[in-house]
Amino acid sequence: DARVTQTPRHKVTEMGQEVTMRCQPILGHNTVFWYRQTMMQGLELLAYFRNRAPLDDSGMPKDRFSAEMPDATLATLKIQPSEPRDSAVYFCASGLVRDGLSVAASTDTQYFGPGTRLTVL
Amino acid sequence: KQEVTQIPAALSVPEGENLVLNCSFTDSAIYNLQWFRQDPGKGLTSLLLIQSSQREQTSGRLNASLDKSSGRSTLYIAASQPGDSATYLCAVNTGANSKLTFGKGITLSVRP
Numbered sequence: 491d492a493r494v495t496q497t498p499r500h501k502v503t504e505m506g507q508e509v510t511m512r513c514q515p516i517l518g519h520n521t522v523f524w525y526r527q528t529m530m531q532g533l534e535l536l537a538y539f540r541n542r543a544p545l546d547d548s549g550m551p552k553d554r555f556s557a558e559m560p561d562a563t564l565a566t567l568k569i570q571p572s573e574p575r576d577s578a579v580y581f582c583a584s585g586l587v588r589d590g591l592s593v594a595a596s597t598d599t600q601y602f603g604p605g606t607r608l609t610v611l
Numbered sequence: 612k613q614e615v616t617q618i619p620a621a622l623s624v625p626e627g628e629n630l631v632l633n634c635s636f637t638d639s640a641i642y643n644l645q646w647f648r649q650d651p652g653k654g655l656t657s658l659l660l661i662q663s664s665q666r667e668q669t670s671g672r673l674n675a676s677l678d679k680s681s682g683r684s685t686l687y688i689a690a691s692q693p694g695d696s697a698t699y700l701c702a703v704n705t706g707a708n709s710k711l712t713f714g715k716g717i718t719l720s721v722r723p
Contacts, residue, residue: 494654523711532713532714532715532716533655533700533702533713534713535711581654581655583654583655599645599657599660600657600711601657602647602654602655602656603654604652604653604654605653605654
Protein backbone atom coordinates (compact mmCIF):
# COMPACT_ATOMS: atom_id res chain seq x y z
CA ASP A 491 0.00 0.00 0.00
CA ALA A 492 1.91 3.07 -1.26
CA ARG A 493 1.86 6.05 1.08
CA VAL A 494 3.45 9.43 1.50
CA THR A 495 5.70 9.43 4.55
CA GLN A 496 6.76 12.42 6.60
CA THR A 497 9.36 12.84 9.31
CA PRO A 498 9.37 13.83 12.04
CA ARG A 499 5.75 13.40 13.06
CA HIS A 500 6.16 15.85 15.92
CA LYS A 501 8.72 18.57 16.53
CA VAL A 502 9.03 20.96 19.45
CA THR A 503 11.70 23.60 19.15
CA GLU A 504 12.63 27.00 20.44
CA MET A 505 12.28 30.23 18.58
CA GLY A 506 15.26 30.92 16.36
CA GLN A 507 16.15 27.29 15.74
CA GLU A 508 16.30 25.70 12.32
CA VAL A 509 13.61 23.14 11.52
CA THR A 510 13.80 20.63 8.69
CA MET A 511 10.82 18.54 7.68
CA ARG A 512 11.13 15.66 5.25
CA CYS A 513 8.73 13.98 2.89
CA GLN A 514 9.00 10.83 0.83
CA PRO A 515 6.45 10.97 -2.00
CA ILE A 516 4.81 7.90 -3.44
CA LEU A 517 7.18 6.18 -5.85
CA GLY A 518 6.42 7.25 -9.41
CA HIS A 519 4.59 10.43 -8.51
CA ASN A 520 5.94 13.53 -10.23
CA THR A 521 4.33 16.32 -8.21
CA VAL A 522 4.92 17.22 -4.58
CA PHE A 523 3.01 19.77 -2.54
CA TRP A 524 3.69 21.35 0.85
CA TYR A 525 0.72 22.62 2.87
CA ARG A 526 0.37 24.23 6.27
CA GLN A 527 -2.73 23.78 8.42
CA THR A 528 -3.72 26.02 11.33
CA MET A 529 -7.00 26.52 13.12
CA MET A 530 -7.19 30.13 12.03
CA GLN A 531 -6.17 29.85 8.37
CA GLY A 532 -7.10 26.29 7.57
CA LEU A 533 -5.03 24.58 4.86
CA GLU A 534 -2.72 26.77 2.81
CA LEU A 535 -0.48 25.73 -0.07
CA LEU A 536 3.12 26.74 0.55
CA ALA A 537 4.93 25.32 -2.49
CA TYR A 538 4.79 22.66 -5.11
CA PHE A 539 7.15 20.84 -7.42
CA ARG A 540 6.75 19.03 -10.69
CA ASN A 541 9.47 16.65 -11.79
CA ARG A 542 11.56 18.06 -8.92
CA ALA A 543 11.40 21.62 -10.27
CA PRO A 544 9.72 24.24 -8.11
CA LEU A 545 6.67 25.57 -9.92
CA ASP A 546 5.13 27.83 -7.33
CA ASP A 547 6.27 28.88 -3.90
CA SER A 548 4.30 32.10 -3.68
CA GLY A 549 2.51 30.88 -0.57
CA MET A 550 5.75 30.59 1.36
CA PRO A 551 7.48 33.32 3.39
CA LYS A 552 10.72 33.43 1.43
CA ASP A 553 12.80 35.12 4.08
CA ARG A 554 12.70 32.11 6.38
CA PHE A 555 11.22 29.18 4.46
CA SER A 556 12.85 27.12 1.76
CA ALA A 557 11.68 24.00 -0.07
CA GLU A 558 13.80 21.64 -2.11
CA MET A 559 13.74 18.25 -3.80
CA PRO A 560 17.28 16.86 -3.69
CA ASP A 561 16.04 13.79 -5.54
CA ALA A 562 12.79 12.21 -6.66
CA THR A 563 12.36 10.35 -3.37
CA LEU A 564 12.88 13.25 -0.98
CA ALA A 565 11.34 16.67 -0.49
CA THR A 566 12.41 19.00 2.33
CA LEU A 567 10.89 22.07 3.92
CA LYS A 568 13.17 24.19 6.07
CA ILE A 569 12.40 27.05 8.39
CA GLN A 570 15.29 29.19 9.55
CA PRO A 571 14.91 30.89 11.94
CA SER A 572 11.67 29.48 13.30
CA GLU A 573 9.11 31.68 15.04
CA PRO A 574 6.14 30.85 17.30
CA ARG A 575 3.73 31.82 14.49
CA ASP A 576 5.13 28.94 12.43
CA SER A 577 3.49 26.48 14.82
CA ALA A 578 1.16 24.40 12.67
CA VAL A 579 0.76 20.99 11.04
CA TYR A 580 2.74 20.75 7.83
CA PHE A 581 1.49 18.30 5.23
CA CYS A 582 3.23 16.92 2.21
CA ALA A 583 1.19 15.50 -0.66
CA SER A 584 2.19 13.84 -3.90
CA GLY A 585 0.42 13.14 -7.15
CA LEU A 586 0.87 12.03 -10.71
CA VAL A 587 0.22 14.53 -13.48
CA ARG A 588 0.36 13.03 -16.91
CA ASP A 589 2.61 14.56 -19.55
CA GLY A 590 1.00 17.38 -21.46
CA LEU A 591 -1.45 18.17 -18.69
CA SER A 592 -1.24 21.00 -16.21
CA VAL A 593 -1.74 20.20 -12.56
CA ALA A 594 -5.01 22.07 -12.76
CA ALA A 595 -6.35 19.90 -15.58
CA SER A 596 -5.30 16.67 -13.97
CA THR A 597 -8.00 14.27 -12.95
CA ASP A 598 -5.73 12.64 -10.43
CA THR A 599 -5.93 13.51 -6.79
CA GLN A 600 -3.20 14.36 -4.35
CA TYR A 601 -2.21 11.84 -1.71
CA PHE A 602 -1.45 13.35 1.66
CA GLY A 603 1.10 12.29 4.23
CA PRO A 604 0.25 12.16 7.97
CA GLY A 605 1.79 15.57 8.63
CA THR A 606 4.46 17.03 10.92
CA ARG A 607 3.08 18.83 13.96
CA LEU A 608 5.47 21.71 14.68
CA THR A 609 5.47 23.67 17.91
CA VAL A 610 7.80 26.64 18.22
CA LEU A 611 8.15 27.92 21.76
CA LYS B 612 -9.04 35.65 -5.12
CA GLN B 613 -10.85 32.35 -4.70
CA GLU B 614 -12.55 31.85 -1.36
CA VAL B 615 -14.15 28.62 -0.23
CA THR B 616 -16.71 28.57 2.55
CA GLN B 617 -18.13 25.63 4.45
CA ILE B 618 -20.99 26.23 6.85
CA PRO B 619 -21.66 25.11 9.51
CA ALA B 620 -18.27 24.42 11.03
CA ALA B 621 -19.63 21.47 12.98
CA LEU B 622 -22.58 19.12 12.70
CA SER B 623 -23.92 16.36 14.94
CA VAL B 624 -26.47 13.84 13.70
CA PRO B 625 -27.89 10.51 14.89
CA GLU B 626 -26.76 7.33 13.18
CA GLY B 627 -28.77 6.40 10.10
CA GLU B 628 -29.59 9.93 9.07
CA ASN B 629 -29.01 11.12 5.51
CA LEU B 630 -27.12 14.38 5.50
CA VAL B 631 -25.81 17.08 3.21
CA LEU B 632 -22.60 19.05 3.63
CA ASN B 633 -22.37 22.33 1.78
CA CYS B 634 -19.49 24.12 0.11
CA SER B 635 -19.53 27.44 -1.70
CA PHE B 636 -16.83 29.18 -3.72
CA THR B 637 -16.57 32.69 -5.08
CA ASP B 638 -14.87 32.18 -8.45
CA SER B 639 -16.77 29.85 -10.77
CA ALA B 640 -13.82 29.47 -13.16
CA ILE B 641 -12.63 26.20 -11.68
CA TYR B 642 -11.03 23.10 -13.17
CA ASN B 643 -12.30 20.71 -10.57
CA LEU B 644 -13.56 20.39 -7.02
CA GLN B 645 -12.66 17.74 -4.50
CA TRP B 646 -14.05 16.55 -1.22
CA PHE B 647 -11.56 15.27 1.33
CA ARG B 648 -11.92 13.55 4.66
CA GLN B 649 -9.57 14.22 7.58
CA ASP B 650 -9.50 12.09 10.70
CA PRO B 651 -8.02 13.57 13.91
CA GLY B 652 -4.23 13.66 13.77
CA LYS B 653 -4.18 12.31 10.24
CA GLY B 654 -3.68 13.58 6.74
CA LEU B 655 -6.37 14.12 4.15
CA THR B 656 -7.96 11.40 2.08
CA SER B 657 -9.62 12.25 -1.20
CA LEU B 658 -13.23 11.09 -1.37
CA LEU B 659 -14.53 12.41 -4.66
CA LEU B 660 -13.21 14.61 -7.46
CA ILE B 661 -15.62 16.37 -9.81
CA GLN B 662 -14.33 17.89 -13.02
CA SER B 663 -15.82 21.26 -14.02
CA SER B 664 -17.70 19.58 -16.88
CA GLN B 665 -19.37 17.10 -14.54
CA ARG B 666 -22.45 17.54 -12.39
CA GLU B 667 -21.88 14.80 -9.85
CA GLN B 668 -19.78 11.88 -8.72
CA THR B 669 -20.75 8.91 -6.60
CA SER B 670 -18.79 6.50 -4.46
CA GLY B 671 -20.68 4.08 -2.28
CA ARG B 672 -22.83 6.03 0.17
CA LEU B 673 -21.31 9.33 -0.94
CA ASN B 674 -22.57 11.58 -3.69
CA ALA B 675 -21.04 14.93 -4.55
CA SER B 676 -22.71 17.45 -6.83
CA LEU B 677 -21.34 20.55 -8.47
CA ASP B 678 -23.16 23.65 -9.67
CA LYS B 679 -20.38 25.75 -11.08
CA SER B 680 -22.54 28.68 -12.13
CA SER B 681 -23.85 29.20 -8.62
CA GLY B 682 -20.52 28.38 -6.99
CA ARG B 683 -21.84 25.49 -4.92
CA SER B 684 -21.14 21.88 -4.19
CA THR B 685 -22.79 19.44 -1.85
CA LEU B 686 -21.63 16.17 -0.37
CA TYR B 687 -24.48 13.84 0.37
CA ILE B 688 -23.89 11.02 2.87
CA ALA B 689 -26.55 8.33 2.93
CA ALA B 690 -27.37 6.31 6.03
CA SER B 691 -24.66 7.89 8.16
CA GLN B 692 -22.57 5.72 10.50
CA PRO B 693 -20.37 6.54 13.52
CA GLY B 694 -17.38 5.71 11.34
CA ASP B 695 -18.26 8.68 9.16
CA SER B 696 -17.30 11.01 12.02
CA ALA B 697 -14.46 13.17 10.70
CA THR B 698 -13.78 16.59 9.23
CA TYR B 699 -14.84 17.00 5.61
CA LEU B 700 -13.01 19.57 3.51
CA CYS B 701 -13.93 20.95 0.13
CA ALA B 702 -11.18 22.18 -2.21
CA VAL B 703 -11.35 23.90 -5.57
CA ASN B 704 -8.71 24.00 -8.26
CA THR B 705 -8.88 27.27 -10.18
CA GLY B 706 -5.82 26.67 -12.26
CA ALA B 707 -4.35 29.97 -11.06
CA ASN B 708 -0.86 28.66 -10.39
CA SER B 709 -2.65 25.33 -10.03
CA LYS B 710 -3.41 25.86 -6.39
CA LEU B 711 -6.00 23.97 -4.41
CA THR B 712 -7.98 26.39 -2.25
CA PHE B 713 -9.51 24.68 0.75
CA GLY B 714 -12.49 25.46 2.90
CA LYS B 715 -11.97 25.21 6.65
CA GLY B 716 -14.00 22.05 6.82
CA ILE B 717 -17.07 20.71 8.55
CA THR B 718 -16.52 18.51 11.58
CA LEU B 719 -19.16 15.79 11.51
CA SER B 720 -20.12 13.71 14.51
CA VAL B 721 -22.46 10.77 14.00
CA ARG B 722 -23.97 9.62 17.30
CA PRO B 723 -24.67 5.89 17.79
